[in-house]
Amino acid sequence: MIEFKNVCKKYPNGTLALDDVSLTINDGEFVFIVGESGAGKSTMLKTLFREEKISSGSLTVDGYDLVKIKNRQIPHYRRKLGIVFQDFRLFPDKTVFENVAFAMRVIGEPTRSIKRRVPTILSIVGLQDKYNDFPRELSGGEQQRVALARALANNPSIIIADEPTGNVDPKMSLDIMNLLLKIQKRGKTVLVVTHEKNFVDYFQQRVITIKNGKIVDDKVGGMFDA
Amino acid sequence: MRKYSLSYFLSQSFKGLWRNGVMSAASILVLMALLIVMGSFSLLVYNIDVNLENIGVLNEIVVFCDENCTDEEIADIGRQIRLLDNVNEDMVKHNTKQQILDEERAKYAGTEVENVFKEMVDRGVNPYRDEFIVTYNDNSEVTTLEYQLGQIQGIDKINSRADLAEKVEGIKNSVTFIFIFFLVVLFVVSLFVIINTIKLAVYARKQEIAIMRYVGATKWFITLPFVFEGMLIGLIASGVAYLVEWYMYTYIGKMLMQNSSILTIVPFSQVDGFVILGFLAVGLFSGIVGSAISLRKYLKA
Ligand SMILES: Nc1ncnc2c1ncn2[C@@H]1O[C@H](COP(=O)(O)OP(=O)(O)O)[C@@H](O)[C@H]1O
Ligand SMILES: [Mg+2]
Numbered sequence: 043m044i045e046f047k048n049v050c051k052k053y054p055n056g057t058l059a060l061d062d063v064s065l066t067i068n069d070g071e072f073v074f075i076v077g078e079s080g081a082g083k084s085t086m087l088k089t090l091f092r093e094e095k096i097s098s099g100s101l102t103v104d105g106y107d108l109v110k111i112k113n114r115q116i117p118h119y120r121r122k123l124g125i126v127f128q129d130f131r132l133f134p135d136k137t138v139f140e141n142v143a144f145a146m147r148v149i150g151e152p153t154r155s156i157k158r159r160v161p162t163i164l165s166i167v168g169l170q171d172k173y174n175d176f177p178r179e180l181s182g183g184e185q186q187r188v189a190l191a192r193a194l195a196n197n198p199s200i201i202i203a204d205e206p207t208g209n210v211d212p213k214m215s216l217d218i219m220n221l222l223l224k225i226q227k228r229g230k231t232v233l234v235v236t237h238e239k240n241f242v243d244y245f246q247q248r249v250i251t252i253k254n255g256k257i258v259d260d261k262v263g264g265m266f267d268a
Numbered sequence: 269m270r271k272y273s274l275s276y277f278l279s280q281s282f283k284g285l286w287r288n289g290v291m292s293a294a295s296i297l298v299l300m301a302l303l304i305v306m307g308s309f310s311l312l313v314y315n316i317d318v319n320l321e322n323i324g325v326l327n328e329i330v331v332f333c334d335e336n337c338t339d340e341e342i343a344d345i346g347r348q349i350r351l352l353d354n355v356n357e358d359m360v361k362h363n364t365k366q367q368i369l370d371e372e373r374a375k376y377a378g379t380e381v382e383n384v385f386k387e388m389v390d391r392g393v394n395p396y397r398d399e400f401i402v403t404y405n406d407n408s409e410v411t412t413l414e415y416q417l418g419q420i421q422g423i424d425k426i427n428s429r430a431d432l433a434e435k436v437e438g439i440k441n442s443v444t445f446i447f448i449f450f451l452v453v454l455f456v457v458s459l460f461v462i463i464n465t466i467k468l469a470v471y472a473r474k475q476e477i478a479i480m481r482y483v484g485a486t487k488w489f490i491t492l493p494f495v496f497e498g499m500l501i502g503l504i505a506s507g508v509a510y511l512v513e514w515y516m517y518t519y520i521g522k523m524l525m526q527n528s529s530i531l532t533i534v535p536f537s538q539v540d541g542f543v544i545l546g547f548l549a550v551g552l553f554s555g556i557v558g559s560a561i562s563l564r565k566y567l568k569a
Contacts, residue, residue, distance in 0.1 A: 091482065114487070121484035131479050145483040147276060192483065 049099035059085035061255035077252035124193025128208035145195040183214025242266040281496035295465035303509035330427040359403035462558030498555030506547035
């Protein structure tokens with residue numbers, strides 16, 4: 043469960059990016075977060091994976107208190123999350139297989155179980171034929187699917203995606219969104235920040251709308267009207 | 269706790285070293301140059317020290333006994349000398365006047381003065397006196413020791429080395445001081461060089477470090493390959509520096525020995541252990557500390 047209570051985030055330069063945000067996301071939910079550019083969507087996700095600390099209020103995720111969490115616990119906390127960015131953030135000199143395997147190496151997974159698990163995940167995202175390709179040899183949509191596979195590698199309970207289709211051509215975007223929905227069906231909580239009105243309206247999921255750091259709308263089966 | 273494979277870290281650090289080829293080579297060269305300068309300097313100072321010791325003829329004072337002393341009195345003088353603070357008990361050597369006469373006579377055997385000695389022996393005359401060669405521990409306390417020796421009944425004459433000892437001590441102190449000063453400066457410089465090299469390496473991999481953090485890599489998991497990389501730099505630099513130092517030292521030593529007979533050059537085989545250990549210590553330390561410091565900024569959490 044994710045719980046924001048009266049969360050404010052003020053950047054050192056004085057920008058108030060989150061302004062008294064309170065909200066609860068239950069396990070297994072699928073949530074779109076929408077809002078115009080600069081509204082505070084990315085900031086909200088950053089506070090979730092503890093890239094940024096909140097300035098006031100409280101934030102708990104799966105029992106982790108993100109205000110009180112100690113620095114050395116943060117890596118372990120992050121392993122509960124799978125994070126996907128607009129710009130993929132793959133290792134350019136590692137193959138598809140190695141990019142996914144990397145997340146498992148980081149947590150000390152033995153090579154044997156890496157070899158068993160990576161192919162499974164790659165087939166979930168439909169990349170079973172691309173093991174040995176390098177990121178530059180793949181399309182944007184394929185690269186994003188590698189990133190998704192990496193996010194799934196350690197079987198996290200929450201997937202956080204910041205504009206995952208931003209650098210993917212429209213045809214492929216639907217694939218990515220469908221994949222995210224499929225992942226949610228497998229029991230994970232999925233948070234997706236997006237600009238794509240069509241998808242939001244089409245998928246009929248919970249939609250949280252942010253404006254100037256405040257939540258202005260939060261509806262299940264909501265529509266995109268930022 | 270799961271097992272992390274050492275081979276992963278090692279291969280990462282080799283790759284890193286290779287990828288930053290130019291910078292790695294540059295820092296190996298700079299560190300190597302610094303080690304060689306440091307090493308040569310240390311060896312120079314050590315050799316100066318050894319040569320100064322030789323001039324000081326090993327902290328000795330020669331004490332002559334009164335002509336009229338009986339054997340018991342002389343033995344008693346010996347006991348008193350051994351009791352003094354600054355005196356090395358086991359290193360007080362007693363030469364009787366008979367021994368000295370015999371030695372001197374042997375030394376001049378076959379020369380024109382030989383007859384003088386023969387005549388002395390025939391007439392039962394011995395112009396020499398019993399002497400004690402006293403080895404002391406502390407050069408800076410030599411004046412006190414001379415005074416104490418002068419107080420002992422039956423000691424007639426003290427062959428003083430105080431002046432020379434003081435001078436030698438003074439030179440040694442200033443050489444050591446300059447030495448330590450330069451060593452510290454060189455060390456700081458080498459640390460600075462390493463830090464900057466690894467900073468560049470880290471900067472080049474800023475993105476990768478960010479990814480590592482997102483997938484939940486711990487600090488040491490991220491740090492270790494860089495630390496290994498720093499260690500490799502240190503290791504290679506100290507290895508090559510050692511070989512260069514060895515060759516240079518032996519070569520220059522040989523040249524100096526040919527041109528001068530009073531100089532003592534400590535053979536390299538006597539100092540090689542210190543050189544390699546010192547190089548490794550400085551090389552590895554700057555490698556490790558350098559990488560740790562350069563990474564700090566990127567690992568705030
Ligand atoms: N690191 C930062 N330092 C200062 N201001 C920031 C920083 N990151 C974002 N902001 C500001 O915070 C506000 C929200 O940004 P962001 O969360 O990125 O918006 P969104 O993702 O909705 O476009 C914007 O005004 C942005 O300029
Ligand atoms: Mg954003």
